[in-house]
Amino acid sequence: MNTQNPPYGQQGPYGGQYPQGQGPPGPIPGQPAGQQPFYGYGSAPAGSYQGQPSSYQPPYPPAGAPGQQYPGQQQAPGYMSGYNDQSTQYGQHYTHQPVPQSPYSHQAYGAAQPPQQWQQQQQQPPQQQYQQQHPQPGYAPGPGQQPYGYNIQPTPASPGYDPAQKLMVQRIDTSADVEALRKAMKGMGCDERALVRVFANHKYQNPWAFQQLRNDYESRFMRDLVKDVKGETRGDFEDALVALIRGPLDHDVYTLDKALDRAGTDEEALMDVLLCRSNADIRAIAAEYRHVKGKDLLAAIKDDVDDTLFRLYSMVLSATRAEDAAPVVPADIDHKITELQRATEGIIGTNDIAVAQIFTSANAAQLRAMSIAYQHKYHRSLQDVIEREFRGDMEDALLRMLTSATEDGGKADADALRAPLLKTLQNKKIITYRVLRLYWGDRARLYAAQAAHQKFYHKTLTKELKESLSGDYENLMVALIGEK
Structure with a gap:
């Protein structure tokens, strides 16, 4: 006889059953009828997805709108922490119902819109077109299950990473x-x-x-x-021309090979290639590296970085990051920022692996939501916490992921390109790599970087290149940026 699971008796209001001898909890005294909590064991109230908003109040209000309600559905957190040394699989998700659009979500360029009744139309300047709101599908289903009316589409591979293109x-x-x-x-x-x-x-x-x-x-x-x-x-001009001939995937493999030289690891190049990439791109890069070099990329990284950074890249290369179409669920975000606080400010020292797991498993919209929610709940910037609690390459990697999700429009790309241009000893390979990533990528991303550079630094990206570079190499970089 199974004594662990209680027998169920009375039918619940949404298809589930209450434990034997129990019925639904009574109402909360003094609470209006429309704001009584939801106690269902099964599906959400049908009206919640037929244009009848739920009365659920999120655990924290949107920034700038204290106390504002928005349609939402109370959810069990979908995050389960942990590190598996054998399979390097991270970020397990529970299947539960989707929620309508959250004020914290920002849709990636080109992603499908959620149902019209849940959209929050916002007017954004051109430089923010690349960081539009994400739709609100459900989490990935378990075996034999279907997400509740939603199907999370995988983020497509970037141009040059899938031969089917x-x-x-x-x-x-x-x-x-x-x-x-x-x-x-x-x-x-x-x-x-x-x-x-x-x-x-x-x-x-x-x-x-x-x-x-x-x-x-x-x-x-x-x-x-x-x-x-x-x-x-000759020189940097030759290197840039040859990189164009290689194409993005082969150039990624070439860059990784040079970055993992036993003479010294180029951590900045390693981050450029592997961080903030889609699962499809990561799988293509790892497969091509093995094909070209005849060895596993993660094994090559292990030989060149410390144990903490190796574990972070293990999570990255597992390609289990939330797809761009995955939702921003308020209850899940609140759970994760609680975990982040416990892993950083809440203990002596830091739990590096727990922080890395949360960052590497989240898409840009989810990271942005965590940043907003952390500020609201703990009255401190998540970026300040990372800068205070971490040092060295781990700090740089976490900040790279965070700022790419939270910077205004294309400012993260503009800053990434501007940084090596302003250094006395310029790393031309890094400049070439970042220019080519913008050139090969989505035109909206390039335009956003151009607009952000003009907005924040009051001059064009082309002028910045011309002031820092020279000769044929300068002419090629300016031509690739394509700014008049």
């Missing part, structure tokens, strides 16, 4: 550009300006389109484009 790229007439490239590198000297015009032509911005150009050049002249470029150019 080639089917969506129309055939481009490259004949004139192929001839221009050969003419620029034929004979004595090299026409660098001609190389810039072709390589930075925005019709080749999609990496699969540039692959057409490379293939057509090599088929037409029976020559290797990389070898020709290396034979005719």
Whole structure:
């Protein structure tokens, strides 16, 4: 006989049953009828998803709107902490019902909108178009279960990371550009300006389109484009041209290989490649690294970083980050900021692994919600807490994830590109990598970075590049940014 689970008797109001001998709890004295708590054991009240908002009051009000109610459904937290050394699987989620739109959610560019009755239409300036509100689907279902009317769509791979994307790229007439490239590198000297015009032509911005150009050049002249470029150019200009030929996925593998050189780890490059990436991109990078280098990426990282940072990258490479379409659930956010406080300010020292697990398993909208909620609940900035409680590479990694989610519009990208430009000893490889990430990525992201740079630093990103760089390398970087 099973003595652990009590027998159930009386039918609950929403399909569940109360334990034998018990009925629903009585009303709270003095509480209005419409604000009595929900005690159901089964599904939420049907009216809550048919245009009849629930009376649930979130545990913290939206910033700037004390006491304001919004439609919501009380949820069990979907977070379960823990580190599994055997399988490196992190961030288990319980299946429970979705909630309508939260004031804390910010939808990624291009994601599907939630049902119209729950949308909160907001007017945003152009630089914030990249950080739109996320829809409100439910958590990922358990085996044999379906999310309650919602289906969380995986975030698509970035351009250049999925070979199936080639089917969506129309055939481009490259004949004139192929001839221009050969003419620029034929004979004595090299026409660098001609190389810039072709390589930075925005019709080749999609990496699969540039692959057409490379293939057509090599088929037409029976020559290797990389070898020709290396034979005719030098320095940072050469490195940037070759990176364009490689494409984003191969350049990620190349960057990781250089960053994990036994002579010394380039932690900044490691963060550039692996942090704040979609699960699809992470899986593609790890697979390509193994294919090219013949070894596991996580094993290579383990040899070059300390144990705490290794565990953080173990979580990243497990590719279990919440998809961009995953919800911002107020009860879940409140649970996680409580965990963050306990793991940082609430103890002597810090529980690095618990903080890393929360950060690496959350999407940008969820991290932004945590930042807002932490400030409201504890009257301290989450960023200040990270800066006070952590040091070194772990601090840099956590701040990278946090600021990418919380900075205004494209400011995080603008700051990331501006930082190496202002240094006396510039790291041109980092500059090239960050320019190319903007160039290869979503146009809205590039425009947001341009607008944010103008807004916060009162000059264009192009002017910043021109003031810091020189020669053919400068011309190429400015052409890739494409700012007039």
